[in-house]
Amino acid sequence: MFDFLKKKLRTWLKKPEEKSVKKSSxxxxxxxxxxxxxxxxxxxxxxxxxxxxxxxxxxxxxxxxxxxxxEIEEKEESGNFFTKLLKKITTSKLSENDFDDSFQDLEILLLENNVALDAVDALRKSLASQLIGQQIKKTEAAARIQQALKEAIMSLLQEPPSLLEQIHSKEEKPFVILFFGINGTGKTTSIAKIAYFLKQNNISCALAAGDTFRAASIEQLETHANNLKVPIVKSKYGSDPASVAFDAIKYAKSHKIQCVLIDTAGRMYTKSNLMKEMEKIIRISKPDLKLFVGESITGNDAIDQAKVFNDTAGIDGIILTKADIDKKAGTILSVSHITKKPIYFLGTGQSYNDLLPFTKKSVLRNIGLE
Ligand SMILES: Nc1nc2c(ncn2[C@@H]2O[C@H](COP(=O)(O)OP(=O)(O)OP(=O)(O)O)[C@@H](O)[C@H]2O)c(=O)[nH]1
Ligand SMILES: [Mg+2]
Structure with missing residues (x-):
């Protein structure tokens, strides 16, 4: 998922003398x-x-x-953020103009890779505050720029709390997690993956078939429940999802189940009746955690959805699915900056164990800055 950005950044962060060694074959x-x-x-x-x-x-x-x-011929860039900045860093201080001139190309690279404009601006500010007006020795310049970029990216991301600790620390069980997002983003699959993850960590859970709208949705969740050997609480198609959630919580209480995962129908955030229904599910089930599920590949769309769901329903965290097929990774870098909510997990495939707990460190490592 980070390969493309990593490769680009690596080319960009390459020092001029390294680049001059042309490796064509x-x-x-x-x-x-x-x-x-x-x-x-x-x-x-x-x-x-x-x-x-x-x-x-x-x-x-x-x-x-x-x-x-x-070997892949490395394109000789006429000038990039790194080389341009390096040229401008002399013994004097780096001026704002010199910085702006250098940043332009990096800005385009980030935008092309689905990093949201607001996030790019934040990155620019962070880099500018670390570099402009600073007396940087030529010999230290390369390391300083790389460190500044690392800090800037770190400041865009949020470290999520440990889900396991959150569940353990709630005294009165069950811990209730509600999943929502638009159609087909991977809500039901993510619920199954999380049920598997919890099971691996000795936390019992029950599933609530709160999508009573889409054809075959109940059977889909039921198949996962059977595969994973976890209980499911369901009702008829067309029934009130809030009451399914309520029943599942009651079931968990009486069976001493630690966690309830509530599935919901995919809903367009532009439809106010569907968002109202969402509010009712929240009112009745009082979730401990509301997770927005969005597709990493959709870039700014996923970010807009997360923003609207956050404004209407209030989200506590994010799951970005399909990161395995996302070549750009900009959504992963920007969504927390825009919503101020952490990414808990990345979905990285269609199997139960294709769920990656999110950490800032792993992002830095993946884009070659750690
Ligand atoms: N490659 C990949 N595919 C995924 C991932 N997560 C889910 N999918 C696939 O995305 C498709 C939709 O997944 P669902 O879990 O049904 O999505 P949903 O949000 O519940 O869909 P609706 O209930 O219709 O709104 C399925 O084919 C999943 O296998 C992921 O992380 N990577
Ligand atoms: Mg579903």
Whole structure:
């Protein structure tokens, strides 16, 4: 998910002297003697077994030695954030103009990778406050810029609380989690993944089939419940989702189940009747955690949805699904800055264990800044 951005940033953060080494192709040159020596060293077979095979191996090794291994040609940028800044950092202080001139290209890179405009502005501010007017020695410039970028990205993200600790610390169980978002974002699948995650951590849970609207939604959740061997509370299609949630909580209380996961129908945030229904589910079930489920790949759309759900229903945290097919990763970098809510998990596939607990550190590592 972060590969593209990582590669771009790596190219951008490369020092000019490193970039000047142009790597278009290289030829492996392994001499015959060296190859023979290597093979002799590795070979533990008896003399009789060796002869025919060694000759064949030598022929293959020599053929391989002549193969030209193409490498991805790294595009020589005429100037980027890093190289431009480096050029401008002399013994004097870095001016605002010089910084702005350098930042423009980084800004485009971030916007192209789905980082929201507000988040880009915040990043700019953070970088500017760390670099403008600073007396930076040439020798320290590279490290300082990289550190500043790291700090700037860190300040966009939020570290989520530990879900397990949150559940354990609630005295009167069950701990109730409500999932919502627009159609098809992965709510039901994420519920199943979280049920699996909780089970792995010895926390019992029950599922509430609160999507009484979409055809086959109840059966879909039921299949997961059966696979995972967790109880499900359901009702008829068309029945009130708030009462399904209420029944599930009652069931959990009487069966000493620690956590209830409430599924809801996908709803367009533009439809006020559906959002009203959401408010009723919240009023009745009093969730301890309201998780907005959005698709990482949809970029600014997911961020807009999160904003509206937060304004109407109030969200406590976010699950970004389909991060496995998101090449840009900008949503992951921006959604917490816009909503001020942490990402709890990233969905990284369709299996039960394709759920990645979110940490700031893992993001930095994934984009090559840690
Ligand atoms: N690649 C990938 N696919 C996912 C992920 N999460 C969910 N999906 C797929 O997305 C599709 C929709 O998932 P659902 O869980 O049914 O989504 P939903 O939000 O409950 O959908 P509605 O109930 O119709 O609103 C399914 O095909 C899932 O397998 C993920 O993290 N990665
Ligand atoms: Mg669903």
């Amino acid at each position: 290289r030829t492996k040159k392994v001499g015959k003697k060296e190859t023979e020596k290597k093979l002799r060293k590795q070979d533990t077979r008896t003399k009789a077994e060796k002869t025919a095979e060694t000759e064949a191996e030598l022929i293959i090794a020599e053929a391989e030695a002549k193969v030209t291994v193409p």
